[in-house]
Amino acid sequence: MKLRYTGSKPEADITQLFSPTMEELFELDEKVVYLDADLMGSLKTQELWKKHPDRVFNCGIQEANMVGVAAGLFLAGYKPYIHSFSPFATRRVFDQVFLSVGYAKKSVHLIGSDAGIMATDNGGTHMCFEDLALMRSIPGACVVDVSDAAMFMYLLKSTKDREGVTYFRTPRRNAPDIYEKDETFEVGKGKVLTEGEDLTIIASGVMTATALAAQRLLAEEGISARVVDPITVKPLDEALVLRCAEETGVIVTAENHNVIGGLGGAVAELVSENCPVPVLRVGIRDQYGQVGTEAFLREQYGLNPEDIVKKAHLALEKKKK
Amino acid sequence: MNQISKTLRKHALYLSHKCRDGNLQSVFSCLDIVWTLYDRIMAWSVETAQEEDRDFFIISKGQATLALYPVLIEKGMFSLEEIGAEIGSFDSRYCIQTDLTKFQGGIENNAGSLGHGLPFAAGIANANKIKGSPSQVYVLCGDGEFCEGTMWETCIFASAKKLDNLCVIIDDNDSVGAMVDMGSFVRKLEAFGFDVSEADGHNMEELETVFRALRGRADGRPKAVIAHTVRGYGSPTMTEHDIWFHKAPNAEELELLTGEVDAF
Structure with a gap:
């Protein structure tokens, strides 16, 4: 799109x-x-x-x-x-x-x-x-x-x-524009932002833009990543997530939230029941917040494009096994 | 005690017996208030129970739900036989905490977690103000419930928004005395900007006089009635023994307590 x-x-x-x-x-x-x-x-x-x-x-x-x-x-x-x-x-x-x-x-x-x-x-x-x-x-x-x-x-x-x-x-400020002004959205309908075959990155909120940056870095390495925005974490677009699991065989999730109970949790719950493939979660590793600039906090909690890339490498290794 | 007070209490005893649960002390302390509102004060009837401009009764002290059913039975909304046959079963619409999700009209709120009914009532009163609706909102709260922080948040809100169409009734049966020293409700609520009255919560004539005087007093001040009540009023056994805070009567106790109510 x-x-x-x-x-x-x-x-x-x-x-x-x-x-x-x-x-x-x-x-x-x-x-x-x-x-x-x-x-x-x-x-x-x-x-x-x-x-x-x-x-x-x-x-x-x-x-x-x-x-x-x-x-x-x-x-x-x-x-x-x-x-x-x-x-x-x-x-x-x-x-x-x-x-x-x-x-x-x-x-x-x-x-x-x-x-x-x-x-x-x-x-x-x-x-x-x-x-x-x-x-x-x-x-x-x-x-x-x-x-x-x-x-x-x-x-x-x-x-x-x-x-x-x-x-x-x-967010209130500094969220990069992703969608065209005339784009339409639906509750429970996710969007495939970039097509890709090697893996799927499902990212929500401010991590969606980060996932798009990661996708470009991966493309430079010759890795084809599909980036998906669920639009609504609940209801989750189950058909889309399962299609991605089936077609790319591995999923990385990315969220500005604890990896427990958020987007990664939702995707893992769904996939494990219906199409068990590895789901690797980028997000806050069960920690509290702290003071800092957005850049500092992204560094602290591992929320940069490079962190998604690292997780993608790990995901591809798991997929091979 | 007058005949209707006895009838309502006997309904409550019977329903508590049937569902094997209940907070009868609390129910008996507020029954006369709830009846006075529905019978003598509120613009409410079975026929108008879903009309937009009806008066609202919100039971914030949800544990006294068994005071609401008897009143609605006597007003013709429900039947004693119907509730008696259903209450206590797993899929019953009736339980000891109101559940409006199971009704069309008659029950206005869910109760259970304390401190919810008053903010909800203030929202309805605020909406009535925006709409220019004559509807009045009556909300029954427990004195102990005023330990919850939301109650005081709402007092600030109601006063700031000049909700003189909101009437907060405190069933002051001194439950709070066993927990903390609350001090004076009158002084507290006056300090929050309320128009405060006091009444004997078991004297329907006095309650009626107070509610009538407050109704339509459009002076920008939310109304409060501190109703002085007695836990378990109408049954000496229940008043004396706090086990009846949360206990249902078995067949033998039902007979005993019914007899006490009749003789009161």
Whole structure:
């Protein structure tokens, strides 16, 4: 497929695009409302708040109440989108999301920003490597690891009427553009970004761009890697993943998340039951976060293109055996 | 005790016996409040139970669910025979913690994990404000439940959003006294910006007067009623023995406790 990816900085950051997209949603559907727990500055929704005081609510620093309020708003006919940093939008309020939203059959869109290493200088307390695992465990939830702005903005709108818990984990800045502006996306439908026969790299979120960089390095060595973005970690595009397992015989996953319970876990669970081939996971090796720049953290946790390349070599050895 | 208070308590005893479970102390302490709301205060009926502008009753202290079924039985939503035949079976829609996922109308929330009902109620009240709906939201909380942090988060939110269409009822049966010294609910909630009243939670006339006075008082302040209650009220055995916090009566106990209620 045609990609915009060059590896350079994005044309526009998610922080610049988010508020206009929410406003589009407001125009599209009078029932859409937006709630934030005092992080309006982070996704730049202050102006939106001023302009639509009856659609945008700053709940204050109280994420658990915000989730309960969102459930109540849904019961009364509204379609709430709520935001906080990813650890506070998931880990801190898990019981509320699980029971007040999921179990109670309410529909709420949760946005967790600065997922994983993208929390950079906020350090370990803000560096959520477990949100995919938590949200995946909620029955019926849709879990999106945002790869670039085009994908995020499209899915924010297209999932408006989706039932149940819909969770987006997203970077706010510096996510390279991958998809063309007019690209369309579907829940549960992965995308093959580059064709390849030797192995498949399934990568989500900010690691999708990293996987594309790794694919180029591998191509220089004469290794043909297929790169796949699952788009939604849950529901996972099972048919596509199994086809890749069958056709390339080995899979490397890459995620900005603990290798336990996230994308790698999801792929391994599926493949081991249906088409057992080696699945090698690039991601956080069961560690906590720390302070650092994105580059430093990628170095620390082994999230660079070279780390995927190394894993690909290992994968090909296993495949030979 | 008046006839309806006795009838409701006997329904609760019977259902607890049938499902072999229940938190009857807690149920008996709030039954008169729940009945007063449904019978004398709320804009609610079986026919309008799914209408958008109905009043809402949210049971945040979920362990008292066996107080809700008897009230809904007497209001004609469910039948005692139907619940009695079903409750306690594995696939029962009725259990000792409400589960709205199994109903169309009548049950407004899930209960079980404490500290969930109040934020949920505040969300409905907030939506009613946006819509300009006359619907009022009543939420029954336990005094012990106020140990949960979300309760106080919601108090801040409700006050800041001027949710004067939200009425928080605290079934103050001094459960919290056995855990921590909570101090004064009145002073605490007033400090949070609530319009606070107190009432004898077993005196329906007094409760009615208080709820009527608060209803429609559109002064921007969320309402709170501290209802002073007694755990197990209506059965001296239950009041005296805390084992009845979580215990279902066997056939013999059912007879004994029913007799106590009748004589109360």
